[in-house]
Each structure stands twice: as C-alpha cells, then as structure tokens.
Amino acid sequence: MQTSNDPKIIVALDFPSSVPALNLADRLDPAKCRLKVGKELFTRSGPQFVEGLQKRSFDVFLDLKFHDIPNTASSAVAAAADLGVWMVNVHASGGEKMMLACRERLDTFGGDKPLLIAVTVLTSMGAEDLAGIGITNSPETQVSRLATLARNCGLDGVVCSAQEARKLKTEQGIDFKLITPGIRPLTADKGDQQRIMTPSEALRAGSDYLVIGRPITQAADPLAALEAIHAEVLGL
Numbered sequence: 224m225q226t227s228n229d230p231k232i233i234v235a236l237d238f239p240s241s242v243p244a245l246n247l248a249d250r251l252d253p254a255k256c257r258l259k260v261g262k263e264l265f266t267r268s269g270p271q272f273v274e275g276l277q278k279r280s281f282d283v284f285l286d287l288k289f290h291d292i293p294n295t296a297s298s299a300v301a302a303a304a305d306l307g308v309w310m311v312n313v314h315a316s317g318g319e320k321m322m323l324a325c326r327e328r329l330d331t332f333g334g335d336k337p338l339l340i341a342v343t344v345l346t347s348m349g350a351e352d353l354a355g356i357g358i359t360n361s362p363e364t365q366v367s368r369l370a371t372l373a374r375n376c377g378l379d380g381v382v383c384s385a386q387e388a389r390k391l392k393t394e395q396g397i398d399f400k401l402i403t404p405g406i407r408p409l410t411a412d413k414g415d416q417q418r419i420m421t422p423s424e425a426l427r428a429g430s431d432y433l434v435i436g437r438p439i440t441q442a443a444d445p446l447a448a449l450e451a452i453h454a455e456v457l458g459l
C-alpha cells in the first residue's frame with residue numbers, strides 16, 4: 224500500500240468530476256506525489272475512481288473525515304481498508320470511543336492496512352470560528368488536546384496546520400504523523416484557509432506530508448506549479 228520512496232506531497236484532487244481529475248493524474252508521477260480524494264470527487268465518482276488511481280500506482284488518501292457513532296465510523300474505515308487506500312481519516316472530535324472503535328476495526332486487517340489519521344481543527348478555522356462553536360481554546364491548544372486524544376487511542380497521526388507542527392512533534396513524538404493542508408507558496412491565494420504556511424516552512428516545522436490543492440489544481444500550468452514546489456522543498 225505504501226510506496227518505498229515516501230513522497231511528501233499529497234495533491235488534493237478537488238475537481239467536480241473524474242475527467243479533469245484523471246487528466247491531471249495521468250500527467251503526475253506516483254513516485255513524486257500521492258493523491259487525495261475528498262468528499263466532492265468521491266460523492267460523484269466513488270470507489271471505482273479510487274481504484275483507477277491505485278491501478279495507476281498512486282497511493283490514495285481517502286479524505287472523507289468520518290464523524291459518526293463508533294459502529295458507523297468503524298465500519299466506514301473498514302470499507303476504506305477493503306478499498307486498499309493508503310490513508311483514511313476521522314474527526315478527532317468524534318471522541319475517544321469512536322477513535323478506539325476505528326483503531327480496533329482496522330487492526331483486524333493485519334499488516335497491510337491504511338494509516339488512520341484524526342482531523343483536529345480544520346485549517347480554515349481560527350480562534351473566532353472555534354468560539355462560534357463554543358470552544359474557547361486557541362486553535363493551537365485545541366489541536367494539542369485532540370492530538371493527545373488521538374495518540375492515546377492508537378491513531379497514526381493527525382491532520383493539523385503546519386503552524387502547530389513544531390509543538391506537536393515535541394508533544395506527541397517524532398513517529399506521530401502530521402498531515403498538513405493549508406499549504407501556500409508565497410505567491411498563492413490564501414482562499415478560505417486561515418492557518419497557512421509555505422511548503423518549505425511546513426517541512427522545516429515538522430510536517431510529514433503536505434496536502435496541496437488549489438495552488439496546483441487551479442494553476443495555469445499545474446505541473447509547473449508542482450515542480451516549483453518540489454524545487455522549493457528540495458532546496459531545504
């Protein structure tokens with residue numbers, strides 16, 4: 224399930240249908256990047272689309288952010304494991320029982336199972352957004368709290384912003400994986416993201432994998448945009 228050279232960039236295939244998504248995938252090299260399938264594309268194109276990417280030798284991060292009662296969430300991650308994806312995620316705010324159930328269910332798959340990752344605080348959210356849903360912690364504090372809960376439940380890592388990466392590597396240890404969206408090269412639009420960092424800053428801070436969507440997919444030349452990011456991070 225995991226390629227040996229461990230590409231750090233995960234391209235978010237946020238497209239309205241499989242046609243433009245495959246057009247881009249067919250120009251990408253699975254030795255240089257992984258691919259993320261999220262809610263829009265999965266809802267439109269489903270498991271067959273994921274299988275098509277895997278047949279092209281891509282590792283797939285199935286970013287469906289399951290958040291449900293333990294029985295439902297754990298059955299959903301089992302379905303993701305059956306599909307053969309490289310990584311799957313749940314919301315840490317689904318709580319301890321939900322994450323433990325997901326861990327337990329995935330462990331029945333033995334060695335070749337997806338990485339199980341918990342979403343902490345969405346990178347589009349800042350302190351005011353958290354206050355709006357009744358959370359008075361800063362994003363940084365809330366991310367640490369949910370990351371600790373996820374690690375205690377045996378999860379493999381978290382989705383967080385790169386702004387929290389340095390602190391989390393100290394708190395949770397080097398092996399706890401940090402998957403960071405909200406990556407913006409200096410010239411890229413921030414869009415709806417709030418907690419952002421450049422690719423090189425993110426890797427320096429301790430991100431294990433950079434999730435990058437629009438700065439690549441909406442670029443006039445997506446391949447050139449990806450190459451520029453590779454060049455930036457290779458210069459580290």
Ligand SMILES: O=c1ccn([C@@H]2O[C@H](COP(=O)(O)O)[C@@H](O)[C@H]2O)c(=O)[nH]1
Pocket residue numbers: 235237261342344345346347382383404405406414416434435436437438
């Ligand atoms: O906290 C989160 C969790 C997931 N995402 C997803 O990552 C990509 C980011 O895309 P950009 O176009 O680079 O902003 C997108 O698919 C989100 O659903 C996130 O941004 N933040």
